[in-house]
Amino acid sequence: MPEPQSDYYSQLGVSRDASQEDIKRAYLEAAQKLHPDKNTAAGETELFLGVQQAYETLSNPKRRAQYDATLSPEEKINLPYEYKIIYSRPNLVQLDEPQMLYVILDLQTPLEARRIPSPPLNVCIVLDRSTSMKGEKMDMVKSAAVQILRNLRPQDILSVVAFSDRAEVIIPASYHQDRSRTEARIQMIQPSGGTEIFQGLEAGTKEVMRSHDAKRVNHIILLTDGQTYGDEQKCLELASKLNEHNIGISGMGIGEEWNDIFLDVLATRTGGSSAYIAHPQDIKKLLLKKFDALAQIYAEDVVLDTKELDGINLSYAFRLQPDPSPILMDEPALRLGQILQDTSTRVIFEYVIQPTAVKSDLAKILDGTLKVSISSKPLPTPPFRIHFQRSVSDNPETDTPPTEILQALSRLMLYRMQEKARAEIREGNLEAGTRQLQTLAANLLTQGERSLAQTIMLEVEHIQKQEGISDEGSKKIKYGTRALFLAPPKKELIS
């Protein structure tokens, strides 16, 4: 399938008005990936030569001007995905105080690509076999693993690693034609020992790296029921390394002991997410669902590279679907996760806009570059320059914000309330924390979410008696409010 010829600017992933510095930076970045000494996939050398040529032309102002004259203004870039931007209001207002703007970015697999076979998997299940897993939990995990093995397509690669304070490769990364022996190996896993996540993660990485292939979905699923001690930093460093190789991590915590904050950070570093499994009976269902989602991946490693703009502050980012999760904001490159074939990826951004940014008629909110990697396409997808911008007017508009924004925020407000309450409680401000939880429960009631509201009120009682939040309640509240994003609204919004 011939890709349409793109112009020099889109080859470098910069806008037409990019500065010389931008162009140089984009070139260096592309060169690092595509240089013949480094690249792996066929065709990347050709792509590098294209980038080289683009840079040579654009880096020279005289040649650039000549080239610009040949460009037709409406040239549209042919993107391998569809995108939609929804703003909370049509324009910003000239104000002497800060103002808020919410923006939803929606990324979707184009229709014609929804039916192409999804890329083959290269997945390692890293499972906790520590003593605490004994009994129902272990049985359920084993039965889920066997089920996954049976569901594999011939082209999929699976490995299984079990860890306690050391790791053992139960099934090395391979295709699985003869399943009876592999199934027997899974059945033989016996629980014993403590929990050292790094051991498991490291062994899992080795397995995935053995058959690592850009044309596959390379992924690690980490299942644990406990806390890891002392090796968190090593785990996070490993996660960053995995991310460079485009290997995602999904964390799944069983029961109440595990460290959800750590697992969240670990997974979001790779654009993945964590999930909470309250009851052992749910292990199988959730694990199989995760596998289904992996087999549906169209694009991976969706990264929005943001540039700092004067007076614009991104204060919060949250993925609304497919896997509701906060987006890590510790670096300018925001990892948005994956784009599935049948569900769009939706992220909401909250911006605080300072008066300095609304001085002119047009306020630039985001000047970013969107990068994705699509396993089914042989050549790397060129980065796409994306802008959020709003015109500035003197008077505030009175339009009702779009339903998508209202619906998303009515849930996000609940999630953030529990985030705040838990933070207060962790810092010992029990009173403030419980008050927030009570407000949260009241809000849930007005939205018709009775059972979650009840869970919260029970936890409030617990906090008042025990002077602290229970591990179980804390996770139920966090993942319960996250699950709201996927549920249809119990009460309709009227507009």
Next chain:
Amino acid sequence: MIICSNCQHENVSGTLFCVECGTQLDGVETLTTKSVTQDQITDDLKDKSAAVEPPSSPANSWISLHLMDSGKILPLASRTEFTMGRLSEGQPIMPDIDLTPYQAYASGVSRLHAVIKRESEKTVVMDLGSSNGTYLNGRRLNPHTEEELKHGDVVALGKLKIQVLLRNV
């Protein structure tokens, strides 16, 4: 800046939901806040006559409230504790029994006014720090103090008079 009508928190201009209490902010169409309890109660009321006798159905109701001004009777069941108050748009406060349809606002009923509880042997009423007070047979109750209720007692939330009809007590 937008000041939240519910908690007075100062929100940055353009905010859609108060960051402190979650109330949807002004300048925006509000969410529906019709309460489930209210629906149930009005449904229950449809085929109830205005008799002052303790109603026989539903069978499991342990207490009924006779709203003396309107003559309506609310049989209550399924729980042992009911908060009474007035629902107001866009506010997260949810009384179990919403008295809005009975002129609650004009009668000075607070949003969360009082609670009626069944304890092992007795039924009690407690004022929840309401603005206009709760009266038992004309006597003003101290807030947050439980007082026992007898069949036929008249509780007034502000000016809204309610006769308490206990079943089998």
